[in-house]
Each structure stands twice: as C-alpha cells, then as structure tokens.
Amino acid sequence: MTRIFLTLASFSLSVAAIADEGMWTLDNFPAEAVAEKYGVEVGDEWLRQAQLSTTRLENGCTGSFASSDGLVLTNNHCTWGCIRNLSTAERNLSDEGFIARSNDEELQCPGEQISVLVDFEEVTDKIAAVTAGMHEAQANEARKAELTRLESACEAASDGERSCEAVTLYNGGQYYIYEYKRYDDVRLVFAPELDIAAFGGDPDNFNFPRWCLDMTFLRAYEDGKPAQTPNFLRWRAGGPQADEPVFITGHPGSTNRLLTVAQLKFQRDVTLPLWLLRYSELRGRMLAWQDTSDEAARVVQQRILGYENGIKVRRNQLKALHNDGMIERKAAEEQALREAVAADPELAAAYGEAWDLIGRSLDTHQNFYEEHLFIENSAGLLGQLFSYARTIVRGTAEREKADGERIRAYRDTALPGLEQRLFAARPVSKEFEQLQLTFSLEKMREWLGPDSHWVRMILGNEAPNALAANLVSATKLDDPAFRKKLWEGGVAAVEASDDPLIRLAAAIDPGARELRSRYEDEVEAPRILGEGMIADARFELYGTDTYPDATFTLRATYGAVEGWQERGKTIDPFTRTSRLFERATGQRPFSVPTSWSKAREDLDPDTPFNFVATTDITGGNSGSPMIAADGTLVGLAFDGNIHSIAGDYWFDPSLNRTVGVNAAIMLEALKKVYDANFLIEELTLAD
C-alpha cells in the first residue's frame, strides 16, 4: 500500500510537533521534537524514572511518589471522597484539614487504591487473530473474551504480584496489556482546609490567575507498613522559572480528538445538552438542600463543587462544539482522509466502510439513547445504594459464568477491586440518597415519558418522591456487612432477599441487560469496527508518529511555563501569595482559613502560588507531577484554564494552559502554616 502525503490532513501532526500538543504514550514520546524546541534531552532513563514515580488513583486521578516510604502527592480534590468518608458530623476534616504527625495517626481511606504502571505489552495481533472474519457483534464479544483471557494470563504469570488491564489505544488501532503494581491500603497523611485547597470555589474553577493549595499527601501501605518506593520525585524548593520547559506524567481520562464529525455532533446535539440539563437541576436541588441543616451542608459541600466542575467542563465543551469553524476544519480533515482512502482500492476495500459503520452506530444509539442512559446506565436510579444493589444483583449472576463470558466489569481480574469498594465502610447519607433518587426518578419520567413501560414498571402508581423515600428508608444496603453477606451468598441469597432495592434491581435486570446487549451489538460493535478501520487507515497514510486519545492510562506531555494573551492583555504565568490575602472577602468561597490568617505575617508575600504551562492535559491528570528537565518536581497540576476545556476536541497552543500549584508555596505552607517540617524532611528537602 502507498503512503500518501496530505498537506491538510497532516497539518495537525506538524502542529503537534511545534505546539506542545499531545498526551503521548511513554514508548512513543517525541523526544526529538522536545530536544529541537527546548534544547533538553528526555532519555529512556528519565522516562522510566517518571513512569515508576507516577501513580494512578483508581478513583480517577494521578499522583506521584514523594518519598521512598510511599508518600504520595496528589490534589486535595482527588481525595474529597476519602476525606468525606473519614468525617463525621462532629469532625469535618474537609473544613478543618488534617495532619497525621506520625504514621500511627494516618487514616485509611475506605476503598481507595493506588497503582503504578510497571510494564506493558502490545497484543494488537492477538486481538486481530481471534476476531478475523467475524461479523461486528460477534467480533466484539470475541475481542472482549480475549482481552479478559490475556489479563488473567498476565496476572497468573506474575504470581499475583501484578494487576493486568487491557488498554485500547488510537480508538482501536492498538491493543495493549498494562501491568500495574497495586496498593490497596491507602492512608491520609495531610490535607489542608477546603477553603484554601479550593479557594475561589466554582467561580474561580478553570480560571487563572488563581490561588489554590490543591494538595494532599497520601501514603501507600503494604502489609500494614508504609510501602517501600525507591522511585520517587525529588522536589525543587523554588519551583519553576518562567519559560522553563516542564513535563507532566499522568493518567488523562479521556479526549475526543479522533472522533468523526458525526460523533462530535452527537455530543453537541444529544449527550451534552441532556447531561447539562440534568445536572444543572441537580446542582440547584443540592444547593437548596444544603441550607436545610449543617449536616446536609457537610454531606454535599464537596459534591456540589464536583458537579459544578462537571457543569463547567460540559458547558464549555458544548461551546467548543458550537464553533462551526473548528467543526468545518475537522470535516475538511475527515474529507481528506476519506478521499485518500477512496483513492486507493486496497485501502478503500479495507477501510472505506468505516464512516458508514459509525453513522449507523449513532443512528441506532439515538433511537434508544435515553432508555439506555436511564435504565442500563442507572441515570434514573442515582445514588450509592442503588449502585450497590446493581453490583450485587448483577455481579452474583455474572460470577456463575465462565470468566470470558461475563460482562467485563465482573471478570476475575476486576473482582478484587470491586469487592474492596463494595465492602468498604463508607458512610451513606440516607437523606441525600433520597434526594438523588427522587431527582433521577423524576428525570426518568420526564425523558422516557409517563407512558414508558419502564416508568410504569418502576413507579407504578407511586410518586417519585414517595417511592424514593420508601426504598431508601427500607433498604439495608448502607450496611457493609449486609452487602458482604449478600455478595458472598451469591444468586441464592439475592433471590431470597426482600431488600426493596435488591428486588428493584433484580426486577429491572433482564430488561436492562437487553438494552445492554443491544448497545453492545448495535452501537458499540459497529463503532469499534469503524473506529479501528479509521485508526488503521491513519497509520497507513500518516504513520505512527502521533498520539492516541486519552484513556486513563499513563501519558507524558511537554511544554513550558508561559502565560497567554486574553483580550489584548498578557496573563502572567505566576501568581503570588500577597494577592491571595488581598482577594479574600472573608466569605466562602473567598475565605482563607484561620491557619492562613494567623500565618500571614510569616509568609513571604512574593512566594509563587499557582502557575500555568503550555502542557496538554485533561481530567484524570489531576494530581500529576509537573517535572523539570532535571527530573525534579516543580509543581502539581490541578486544573486547566477555561480554554483547556476545548482541548477535549482540539489543542489550541495559543490559549490552552495547565494550572499547577507551585512547589514553592507547598513547602512554604507546610513549614509556616501547618508546622509540618517532618514532611519536608521526608521530602529530603529540610533546611
């Protein structure tokens, strides 16, 4: 086959090399481009050290080892769940902050896990072999079974030392098995007060200039002792210089840069508006509910910030997709690729059908999008309690099957993590559960319509709020021991249970599984086939010197500490501590905690606080180390600027910026606000 050079379609690649664009896998890092642009060498050893020092928080974040004793630096907002689960009405660790002054005082985060990527193996050929000649739906099943088999084989080969996970890169262009070292005992070491961790709250979120000490220290434990982690990042006390090159390793969650125009429009027209309508309303319900009691406020304070973050992301994604100029550019790139494929008979035969497959997938999906969302994806039954019920009902049934035939969430290699989360002693607010369940039942009725058979089956003649109140008050699923007993009792225990949420989940399950099968066979299967074809066509036409969309797997990105131009003004890349105090109003979310007011005179007002860099990151990178060319940690990524949100679809080097906490303010605060020299010593940075 011929390689065709296309000026237009390769434009995004040449931009990538110039523009600090790309969330690169570590085995395909563009070290040459970096050397050329920034004059620094990023060798294999540098990358290996960064890889082994970077951790994945299984709740959706990144972290980095900060000492050889398992100390992990991550964002405060990555640990809100842990902090809330360890708090009570009497002791609100979110408001008060937390410092363990010895290992004894460190508190285990219920159900949290940390992983480190130690190795990976490409298995693209193996997947191709088992699916060869099959029709799309059959191939989809065979692919999943083979991935499950490969994961199990990998774990068996490691004697249980490794957790192995299948990874799909380039939307199906490559398959890998990633091997992780996993820590399932994670403890809280240090967290500042929410008021300084998230200073400015939602109004400041995704904005810059900024003043957030969005940091937490966790510690990984093994066998009840601090884990030994010889690979860790040393910190540079002063933080980075302006214009200094900076690298970020981490686990970006997902991007959509390789989607077809039809897929982007599906997000614009269907996915994003529905999500935004639902969660804007839920936000309003939570905001009104938090005023009903102190305990309500405590239960939802961080959750509201989390939802507000999601709303800000998605409304700016929608805004990005309303940029018809960018959509036209995407369409032109797509057209160029399609023409190149069509021009070559071999390529046309192999890949020409790709866009029709994806179009068919979207058309089918649109026909039952709401039903699938509200029933199989539980958007009509929100809350922790129904989620437990679904896991127990479905998981016990799936366990009876052969490993390769199960829904992959219940494969053998996934069960240890699933059980850890299912049995974890996490407090449940029944009042908040009721709020969520009422809301979601009402939305289900709104979107499926009152005459939907699902609505009739679930609501019967009940009003949503009354049904939610009954279900939540009667269920015992808030008790970890009750969940464990049901799980261990298997299908028989589930069938015998009269817990109303278990009964509801069981009643829904057959129909929900039908929706799932339809989704897998008629939406997912043609999409995967089509996307894989497009990925292969791109490889053949443009080569492999490119990066895949984010998949919550390890990536590295590069850039420099640099501001940007906004409405004719230059935004300085650094903020300083003095301005934090000037900007504080004394009212949340612009209130500095007492510890900071007290320490104000001691703090150097010129200490750099937050800063921006041109690095290309996204959600999941939260908690990522920002590493200088010399291998030292100079900052902690916690956000992007408002323009970074369009980065889901395209990277704009002139505007897209990462926002990080400067190493300098982290150390200054540990020393002068929190009297935590023992931590600075552990960082091997004490005076």
Next chain:
Amino acid sequence: MTRIFLTLASFSLSVAAIADEGMWTLDNFPAEAVAEKYGVEVGDEWLRQAQLSTTRLENGCTGSFASSDGLVLTNNHCTWGCIRNLSTAERNLSDEGFIARSNDEELQCPGEQISVLVDFEEVTDKIAAVTAGMHEAQANEARKAELTRLESACEAASDGERSCEAVTLYNGGQYYIYEYKRYDDVRLVFAPELDIAAFGGDPDNFNFPRWCLDMTFLRAYEDGKPAQTPNFLRWRAGGPQADEPVFITGHPGSTNRLLTVAQLKFQRDVTLPLWLLRYSELRGRMLAWQDTSDEAARVVQQRILGYENGIKVRRNQLKALHNDGMIERKAAEEQALREAVAADPELAAAYGEAWDLIGRSLDTHQNFYEEHLFIENSAGLLGQLFSYARTIVRGTAEREKADGERIRAYRDTALPGLEQRLFAARPVSKEFEQLQLTFSLEKMREWLGPDSHWVRMILGNEAPNALAANLVSATKLDDPAFRKKLWEGGVAAVEASDDPLIRLAAAIDPGARELRSRYEDEVEAPRILGEGMIADARFELYGTDTYPDATFTLRATYGAVEGWQERGKTIDPFTRTSRLFERATGQRPFSVPTSWSKAREDLDPDTPFNFVATTDITGGNSGSPMIAADGTLVGLAFDGNIHSIAGDYWFDPSLNRTVGVNAAIMLEALKKVYDANFLIEELTLAD
C-alpha cells in the same frame, strides 16, 4: 426594479399556501388559499367578528368573549398569577378551584388587564420620513420618539377611549399603530382545580394524547359592572369533527422565522444554552425548596410548572437549531436572497449591507451579552421586589423628561398600565424572593466572574445568600402603599429613601443605563436597520403575500382537525374522557381531583377531551378560540405538540400540531362536575 422569481427562496411561500402555515395579520388573511384547500369562505365580516371577539390578556395570553356580558374564556394557565394572588395559606384556589355563582362572588385579579383590537393604521411612511438620512443609532432614537408621538396622538384623538400601541411587523418592514379597547378591571369567574387543568403536569406538557381541562372564565368589567360585549363567540356543544377546518385567532408572542442564519446561531450558541443552564438550576432550587413547608409548596407550585414549560420550549428550540439540515436550508434561502439582491444594482445599493449590519450587531452583543443580561436585564437581581425598585427608580427619573425622550417603557401611554401593575396588591413571599435573589446573585458572579466591577459593586465582601437575606428582609417594597408613595413622590422621594433595594437599584442605574445605551446604539440600531433592509428586499423580490413573525399582536391561522404520524404510528386527533380515569395514578401530577372522581359515573366516557389541529400557533396563543368555518367556538387552544416548538424557526406541516380543549368536555364538566349550569346558560347553550 425587477421582480425575480426564485424557485428556492419562494419555496417557503408556496409551502405556506399548501401547508396551513402562517400567523397572518387579519388584513392580509389568505382567504383564497383557504377556500381552495378547504372549500370554505372566510369573508371580511367573519374576520371582523373574530377580531372583536378575541381578547388579549396583557400578561401574555389570548382569550375570547363568551357572552355579551364580558365573560372571557381563556386557559387556566393564563390565570395562574391571578389565582395565586387571590390565594392565601388558608385558601388555595389553585388546589381547590373557584366558582363565583353570582357576580358578587367574582374576585378582581390584581393588576390584570384585557384588551381588544378595534382598529389599526399603517405608519411605515411616517417612520421612514423621520429617520431618512440618519445614521443607525440616531435613526433608532428618532424612530422610537416618533412611535411614542404617534401613540399619544392616537390616544388623544380617541378622547382617552383607546389605548394605542406601535407595532413593528416583518422585522421592520412595516410599522403600525394598533388601537385597543382596554379593560383594567378583570375578575375571576370560574377556574377548575390545577390537578385537572394541568393533568399530567410537566411530563405531559407539549405532549399528546392529553387530558387537560385548561380553562378559566374571567369577566371584563367597566365602571364596576360587567362590560357589555356584543361581539362574542357562540359555542358549538359537540366540538369539532375530524378533518373539519378550524381557525385560530389570537396573539402569538414571538417567532424567529425571518432571522438570518447568524442570528439563529447566536440563539443556538449563546442565548439558549445560558438560559437553560440558569433555569434548570433554578428549577432544582425551587423543587427542593417546595419540600421545606406547605406554604413554600403553595407559593411555587404553578411557578415551577411555568419554568418547566420554559425549559421544555427552549431545550426543543436548541434541538431544532441543532438540525444542521434545516440550518443549511435556511442558509440556502438566505444565499438565494443575497444573490438576488447583489444581482440588481439598485437593490444591492439599498439592501446589500443588511447582513453585515446584523453580523456586526451580533459580534458587539456577544462582547457584553452577559453584562447586559445580568445588570440591565436584571438576570442578576431576580424577583418581584427588585423589579419594583427598578421601576420606581427609573420611572420617576424618566417621568421628568419629555415624552419622546424617555425609555419607551415609561412613555405617557404606557404609564397607566405600569401604575396599575405597580400599585396592585399582589402578595410577595419574602422567602421565595430571597431564594430567587440568592440564585441570581450567584449566577451573576458565576458568569461575570468574581473580579467583575459589577460583582464587586453589588456583593462587596458579602456572600450572595447573606446579601439577599439582608435586602429582602429590610425592604418595604412588598407594601403597595409604600411603592405608591415613592412613585408619587418622584425623584426627590427616591433620593431620600433609605430602602436598601431602592438604594441598590439607584446605585446600579447609571451603569445599567450605559449598558442599555450601548445595546440600543450598537446592537439594536444596526440590527433594526439590517432587518428592515432584508424585509424590504423580500417585499420587492417576493411580494407581500406572506406573513410577519409573531409580535404578540392579533393574527389568524387556519388548518384542520388532524392527527399525525409518529414513529410509524398514527396519532388520533381526539382523546376521550374514559382514558383520563384509566391513566390517573392518584399521585400528582396524574391525580384527578375529588370533584371528578365523584362525577365519574355521570360523565359520558366517550366525551371528546383534548384534540389536535394543523394550525400554526405559538406561545401567546394560549387561550385562543378555535373557531369553525360557521363562526362557532369548537375548542380552546392551550398547547402544541412537541414538534410545534421547532415552529419558532420553521413550520413543519407533517408534524406541527396545536393542542386544544374540546368544547364538548368544557360543557360536560361545567354541567356534571361543577354544577355550573348558570354559566352554560350565559353561553346561551343551556338545554
């Protein structure tokens, strides 16, 4: 100049003639097309009788006279404000319904007005004469001053018998002065319980099949006595037949069918998403708040339905604007018009600049859209109390100016209505005011940013909820006498007032006026100029056999009683009473009131309940009479089906349907549920 026949661009006109499309002014009604399609004659006398029998409710609805004694039929939902204002914690007329069994028992609706269009005069040439040769901003001011002058002259000529209002048709293609007979004493006669008026609530809203008795009788009074109204519509007891032609007169509020593609995209990208995000959240806050007390529930029950209606409209408008195929068709029509203009040197000179003017207007608007919305349009200061403050602060200042120099809302001819509303004794829930003000202050901070000078000026160092609580508790603007005293005391009284909301409105006013001026000069003026050019170009190229966008002025539309095809199924145009009871769950919003349960055995189960027709209506038509060719009222328009919402931008004859209450069920219910034969007698329809 030449008339060019353009196949593409005239397509929408030929469709209109075939497709029951159009909200026609009564002096340009397509009687020939109606005769051709339906074989019925709609003569001048028919139209004049319909005109004089049709009323406008100044709160945004339509009604029709039902007797010679001023009885007015409208929708229940058009009278929610009146019903709430007449209710107390002890007596909830919305829940209980209301029947006045004699004139003595009829209750005056605080601040409501009803108008009847009696005459109109075109003044396009007069407007053209006063603006000739002026630049756009100057022309805009001169146009407004002339409209104010013409209104005053018209009222003076009528010896105070008429209210005169300027009307802009065809987006500036024509100007008119409309003369109304106005009734400012409107009383509540009959309203069914909300549970049957809005059976199905938000879930059923904009859906069909449907079972809503969405009716209310009001009565217009003059000099303390029932008004004499010789022009009224007689009812046909059995309602309409299937396929029967039907006509609707009424006051459709606004449509956007003549907008340019750039204007449509501005709605898609800016206006609609921001509105939907804000009001979805407010909906959530209200839903959560209504659970805090019975009184809270009473205060917001109808308001929630109102906002939910607005959300459903706008989310379906957004969906319509995401229909790229329709946008492309609009773009092609626009391109054809532009090419036709460009092809003729005279047309090009006169109108060629139109689209650039509108583009410039939109670009400028986008630059301060949020600021204008939150400050000048008060989206950051929601609630009745701030609205009173703004009216008093601004109105007293405007009154000092010559009539033609005022903001038009405060022109002499508008003051009687404004004062009636300002002095009306409408109860204010301070708790609900606080909810709205907190919400809107928070949204203002979210969208303008915490560092906006407006946010700093209004919030200072206060949190939004604390500021809202202080302002709402301290203000006396909930007292009508207090408002009246300030209003009558004029600028001096306002300046001397220490009422905190008056002070806030006064502090904001200079900056808000600057935003207003900028909007008028840089957004409105070029838009009006550009739109007027496009309207004139259309007239010259395509003729005047077309209809203008809706402007809350009297229109007539025609069609037939007809179902539609939905996902391969035929929707029958009628629903029947039996199914109402089958569908009732006993839980709101699917609960029939006790009065109906009791009467169930007496009611004929086959009585037609609601029905659909192919007529072209929109919001503002609520309460419109549905009139047969013989001049009898056969139904009461109260909604459209879900497809009718896209009617804001284009009319789809295959899907767009009006939903009405059948005359048959209104009479059946009055007789058998409400024991209101005296009303049937007044309708001259008693057995």
